[in-house]
Amino acid sequence: MGMSLGLPTPDDIRARIEGYGFDAQAAISLPNATFSLGGVNVGGVNTKGIRPYMMVTGTGIAQGTRVASILTPSDPGQSNGTIVLDTPTSGAGPATLTITYYSVKSDEWLINTRDNMVMPLVNRWTRQSFTQIKTYTEFYDGTGDVILILRKRPIVALLSISYTNVNTNLYYLTPTAVLTMADEGILKAKSNFNDSSYIPIFYRGQKNIQVIYQAGYASIPGDINEALCCMVAEQALASAGSKTGGGDLSGEGYSRSFGKSGKYTHERRRLAREGMALLKSYMTGGAG
Numbered sequence: 001m002g003m004s005l006g007l008p009t010p011d012d013i014r015a016r017i018e019g020y021g022f023d024a025q026a027a028i029s030l031p032n033a034t035f036s037l038g039g040v041n042v043g044g045v046n047t048k049g050i051r052p053y054m055m056v057t058g059t060g061i062a063q064g065t066r067v068a069s070i071l072t073p074s075d076p077g078q079s080n081g082t083i084v085l086d087t088p089t090s091g092a093g094p095a096t097l098t099i100t101y102y103s104v105k106s107d108e109w110l111i112n113t114r115d116n117m118v119m120p121l122v123n124r125w126t127r128q129s130f131t132q133i134k135t136y137t138e139f140y141d142g143t144g145d146v147i148l149i150l151r152k153r154p155i156v157a158l159l160s161i162s163y164t165n166v167n168t169n170l171y172y173l174t175p176t177a178v179l180t181m182a183d184e185g186i187l188k189a190k191s192n193f194n195d196s197s198y199i200p201i202f203y204r205g206q207k208n209i210q211v212i213y214q215a216g217y218a219s220i221p222g223d224i225n226e227a228l229c230c231m232v233a234e235q236a237l238a239s240a241g242s243k244t245g246g247g248d249l250s251g252e253g254y255s256r257s258f259g260k261s262g263k264y265t266h267e268r269r270r271l272a273r274e275g276m277a278l279l280k281s282y283m284t285g286g287a288g
């Protein structure tokens with residue numbers, strides 16, 4: 001599994017679909033914007049068309065600054081609104097600022113698609129948590145075997161194991177007597193930590209074993225980061241391609257067919273296959 005990273009940025013996603021026009025930009029001018037040194041609020045602007053994650057440049061604005069939110073929307077056509085920056089200002093205004101944004105698919109669209117569509121799908125498909133470590137209380141059918149396979153992985157900490165059909169104070173398994181195979185999500189039990197061999201201690205029954213444990217990732221593994229890039233890029237192409245329809249394009253000495261599904265169909269399929277291939281090693285069995 002890959003090295004740990006954060007969630008992919010819009011720039012990471014755009015890099016997967018370079019050459020498809022998703023880096024086209026437009027600009028909005030904000031004359032006479034007012035702000036103070038070291039602050040984040042910018043007043044006196046017409047907020048029409050301004051969205052979070054758009055890039056802000058101008059005298060007194062730190063490099064790499066973006067719009068964090070719209071604090072006070074302006075009345076239609078009026079320059080009396082307030083925006084909030086994600087970085088404190090490096091100077092003071094009034095000054096003319098420039099809002100630059102991607103005109104085909106905005107950073108906001110890419111981030112919302114990543115967080116609200118693709119990330120939940122990945123978590124559901126893999127039955128894992130890639131953005132935080134969570135505590136789970138789950139019930140399992142005992143198989144009478146040496147091992148018990150948990151639904152979530154990797155296991156970060158085994159907190160407790162007990163039987164639900166008896167007095168748990170008397171039939172409590174000490175976690176130190178259980179070998180935790182973290183990456184595989186497997187528990188392998190001894191009768192106590194001094195035993196040299198493992199025994200079938202997970203007695204047969206229906207939902208007779210309660211396990212409380214922590215599992216997940218504190219940061220995104222590198223191959224999951226790449227899978228998310230592929231899948232969000234595929235959604236961006238799907239959104240743009242759906243507006244074109246299918247059919248053929250031809251001219252003197254040139255012809256191209258976009259098929260029945262619109263433009264970008266083959267690239268979308270390639271990105272989807274690559275994303276699923278990266279997810280494959282993280283797929284787990286059992287109920288979600």
